[in-house]
Amino acid sequence: MTYEADAYSLGLAGREHRAADAPVGAVHATLCRKSRFMPGRLPRGGVLFGPIALLVIWQLASLIGILPEKLLAAPTTAVATFYDMIVEGTLAPHFFASATRAYLGLGIGVALGIALALASGLSRVGEASIDALVQIKRAVPSLALIPLAILWLGIGETMKIAIITTSVLVPVYINTHAGLRGIDLRYVELARTVGLSYREFITRVALPGALPGFFTGLRLAVTTCWTALVVLEQINTTEGVGYLMSRARDYGQTDVIVVGLAIYAVLGLTSDLTVRYFERRALSYRRVLGA
Amino acid sequence: MNAGPRPDEFGAGERLAVSVRDLARGFGEKTVLDGINFDIRDGEFVALIGKSGSGKSTLLRALADLDDDATSSGVIRIPDNLSVLFQDSRLLPWQNVIDNITLGLRDADARDRGLAMLRDVGLAGRENAWPNELSGGEQQRVALARSLARGPSLLIADEPFGALDALTRIKMHELLFRLIAVHRPTVLLVTHDVDEALVLANRVIVMDEGRIIRDIAVDLPYPRDKTHPHFADNRRALLSALGVVTHV
Numbered sequence: 001m002t003y004e005a006d007a008y009s010l011g012l013a014g015r016e017h018r019a020a021d022a023p024v025g026a027v028h029a030t031l032c033r034k035s036r037f038m039p040g041r042l043p044r045g046g047v048l049f050g051p052i053a054l055l056v057i058w059q060l061a062s063l064i065g066i067l068p069e070k071l072l073a074a075p076t077t078a079v080a081t082f083y084d085m086i087v088e089g090t091l092a093p094h095f096f097a098s099a100t101r102a103y104l105g106l107g108i109g110v111a112l113g114i115a116l117a118l119a120s121g122l123s124r125v126g127e128a129s130i131d132a133l134v135q136i137k138r139a140v141p142s143l144a145l146i147p148l149a150i151l152w153l154g155i156g157e158t159m160k161i162a163i164i165t166t167s168v169l170v171p172v173y174i175n176t177h178a179g180l181r182g183i184d185l186r187y188v189e190l191a192r193t194v195g196l197s198y199r200e201f202i203t204r205v206a207l208p209g210a211l212p213g214f215f216t217g218l219r220l221a222v223t224t225c226w227t228a229l230v231v232l233e234q235i236n237t238t239e240g241v242g243y244l245m246s247r248a249r250d251y252g253q254t255d256v257i258v259v260g261l262a263i264y265a266v267l268g269l270t271s272d273l274t275v276r277y278f279e280r281r282a283l284s285y286r287r288v289l290g291a
Numbered sequence: 292m293n294a295g296p297r298p299d300e301f302g303a304g305e306r307l308a309v310s311v312r313d314l315a316r317g318f319g320e321k322t323v324l325d326g327i328n329f330d331i332r333d334g335e336f337v338a339l340i341g342k343s344g345s346g347k348s349t350l351l352r353a354l355a356d357l358d359d360d361a362t363s364s365g366v367i368r369i370p371d372n373l374s375v376l377f378q379d380s381r382l383l384p385w386q387n388v389i390d391n392i393t394l395g396l397r398d399a400d401a402r403d404r405g406l407a408m409l410r411d412v413g414l415a416g417r418e419n420a421w422p423n424e425l426s427g428g429e430q431q432r433v434a435l436a437r438s439l440a441r442g443p444s445l446l447i448a449d450e451p452f453g454a455l456d457a458l459t460r461i462k463m464h465e466l467l468f469r470l471i472a473v474h475r476p477t478v479l480l481v482t483h484d485v486d487e488a489l490v491l492a493n494r495v496i497v498m499d500e501g502r503i504i505r506d507i508a509v510d511l512p513y514p515r516d517k518t519h520p521h522f523a524d525n526r527r528a529l530l531s532a533l534g535v536v537t538h539v
């Protein structure tokens with residue numbers, strides 16, 4: 001584990017180097033001061049250190065036999081399986097089936113969440129009729145609704161997408177609504193003194209003010225939609241990454257399970273990165289530590 | 292106490308810009324303003340001073356119609372096109388500088404006027420900056436540009452320079468003075484600072500416990516010379532009205 005210590009001090013050394021090289025005294029001082037309160041910026045790709053270390057240990061454990069194949073396949077085995085599944089064309093349909101469910105549910109859930117948050121954040125009638133209901137829904141795990149959803153909507157795609165929609169809706173609603181309700185009253189006063197119309201107030205004050213909350217909700221939502229999928233794809237389906245994994249469990253194919261997990265991880269991460277990219281662009285007016 | 296119009300730099304006229312009669316404001320059981328009566332003539336620059344908690348902000352909020360939560364009585368006559376300058380610059384962080392300045396302006400040349408105002412406050416070229424990228428003094432200058440860009444006939448300001456350092460404050464006084472001379476709104480400015488009041492205003496109103504206790508005309512030529520004996524006289528009068536005894 002000396003490697004870890006090395007990588008860390010590498011980051012520190014990199015930063016101090018920059019500070020020493022800085023031509024202007026003021027710049028030097030700022031960098032140094034910053035460094036005392038915050039860890040230095042990691043070098044490019046530095047965040048990947050942990051995952052890579054885990055992979056190396058995992059592979060070694062498999063090689064020397066501490067980790068038997070029937071408990072967990074080695075990373076290299078999983079990569080080989082992944083390659084075979086791609087070449088044979090057995091992976092793609094499952095992947096697209098899952099992605100369609102997840103993103104359809106996400107799209108509908110986000111749209112509904114925004115609509116409800118606006119209705120409840122901007123009107124008293126809306127708040128009276130919507131807010132408590134969503135708060136109650138929040139207390140009930142979406143997956144607990146599956147039995148009812150099956151009775152109402154059957155065991156097909158509609159039910160699956162409906163469940164994903166309800167689980168996505170909640171974080172989007174809660175955070176957007178909080179953003180709308182939490183608008184600084186000083187800005188409301190300003191809007192009055194400069195004579196904004198209601199419409200201008202909504203578009204120039206209320207919505208931009210709620211945007212950070214919305215993005216928080218969206219980031220939760222993109223991971224939630226994949227989480228719900230894992231469970232849903234064990235119900236009456238012959239397609240989807242979740243189905244692939246539960247079948248692999250029956251056959252004891254740990255390599256396929258690892259492939260499925262990796263797909264979830266990659267999708268979750270890329271979704272989150274995508275949202276963060278748009279968040280950074282939309283909220284570029286904020287200068288936040290670490291931005 | 293103010294007898295007749297005075298010819299001075301702000302050209303205070305005979306017409307009344309503001310007229311307040313028997314104004315009272317309270318919050319719950321607490322009376323905050325009581326029996327407030329005063330007039331401000333067109334073009335006057337009035338400073339409002341008073342101890343902390345004496346009701347200055349409450350009075351301004353009543354004038355700006357920002358006090359729905361208060362129990363109120365009395366009559367306020369005030370121009371429609373008034374601008375408010377707050378102690379914080381109150382720029383919308385998600386709008387760039389020029390959009391902040393033209394906020395709520397709907398006419399076609401609003402942007403051009405906004406840019407001209409921005410130049411006047413010495414921030415030409417910063418129209419696309421985010422408020423967060425400006426210093427506190429610069430933000431307050433943008434706020435000043437915003438309030439003047441709508442061509443107000445009355446500008447009311449609640450300690451607009453209170454959060455600025457002494458040096459920036461002096462610069463802001465000069466800037467405000469210059470802009471007022473050009474745009475000629477009537478001004479009502481709340482301040483804690485007796486010197487600020489005496490440097491800028493041609494009339495100082497002193498409040499205490501929700502009432503007006505003094506109303507002093509400042510007949511000194513502009514730019515004001517702090518070493519002028521009358522300046523010191525006025526200063527002493529105001530400080531004693533505020534309950535501060537000086538030996539200066």
Ligand SMILES: Nc1ncnc2c1ncn2[C@@H]1O[C@H](COP(=O)(O)OP(=O)(O)OP(=O)(O)O)[C@@H](O)[C@H]1O
Pocket residue numbers: 318323341342343344345346347348349350360
């Ligand atoms: N919304 C409110 N609810 C209850 N009391 C209030 C409210 N606003 C003001 N007050 C009370 O009214 C009194 C006058 O407050 P105000 O803000 O007008 O004072 P001020 O003269 O502006 O003081 P400062 O110089 O410190 O700004 C204070 O005692 C304050 O507690």
Ligand SMILES: [Mg+2]
Pocket residue numbers: 347348349449
């Ligand atoms: Mg005040």
